[in-house]
Amino acid sequence: MLAALVLALCAAGAAGWGGWQRYQAANDDSASFAQARDDALAAGEQAVQNMNTLDHKTLEQGLDSWEQSTTGDLHRQLVDGRDAFARQITEAKTVSTAKVLSGAVTELDERAGRAGVMVALRVTVTAPAGEPAVKESRLIGSLTRTSEGWKLSALGQAPVGATAG
Template sequence: MARAATTRNPLVIAATALVVVAAAAAGWGGWERYDAAHDDAASYAQARDAALAAGEQAVQNMNTLDHRTLEEGLDSWEESTTGDLHRQLVEGRDAFAKQIEAAKTVSTAKVLSGAVTELDERAGRAGVMVALRVTVTAPKGDPAVKESRMLGTLTRTPEGWKLSALGQAPVGSTAG
């Protein structure tokens, strides 16, 4: 008789129902988390975000140089690049350093916005477009400020994404 009383007790029935609902919710939540962690879209988004962050930083580095800290700036250029672009920078470093030392200029860049234009994870290549504001200060005169858009090609290396090509984005309309 005591057994019949406990199985019909509304508190026992409610507690059992809550346990079943909690177990089902935990199972569903675990499955959703597993599914999201193994989703190709999430992996692609992470790769895209990593490429964009590296691309923006590399383009900013390539547009920032101070004659007073020239060696560090040129080292930053080399650390941001790979492939032919890296080779060109290394080979032209001495001549470029002499030009900057003679001009005594300071250029600083600020990224305004950026976007990944293409991403091929398998090939380890990505394209970025970065809008930036570059301020060039010469020893005499007012600083010159220019806004521009740069197109960069990134290559994935063991150290991460690095610039393998950089150029000015075309300006103007292609319509008409």
């Protein structure tokens, strides 16, 4: 009888402790922060890849993808320069494809709707004549959360060089 009582108390204690742990995990801000970070990274990597992929044969679709991936000043620059850029790509008849090698969120401010990403990328540019040119680079992007999700608001080369020491 005593053993059954001890077992019942242990089971009740374990059930209560397990329920409390589950409640804490479900209401933990770090889980939602991690999800926001993952969402920003996925959107940033995809947008950077989109911005470095363009085929002269499907030019309008590629430029639409650029515009759909951006917001703010970067978006306005793309829209304003679209016709000139389309002429350049059509004349050059190039195809560029990008592959994300790795990426990381460098900054995340959920309340302000801002994030920063760094993306390592391999870009292959194929011209009508000659061998494809392959270049690896690191890009830094700024993201802004919109009603449609995270979008690139700035994009540039990551600085390269020696650190102070």
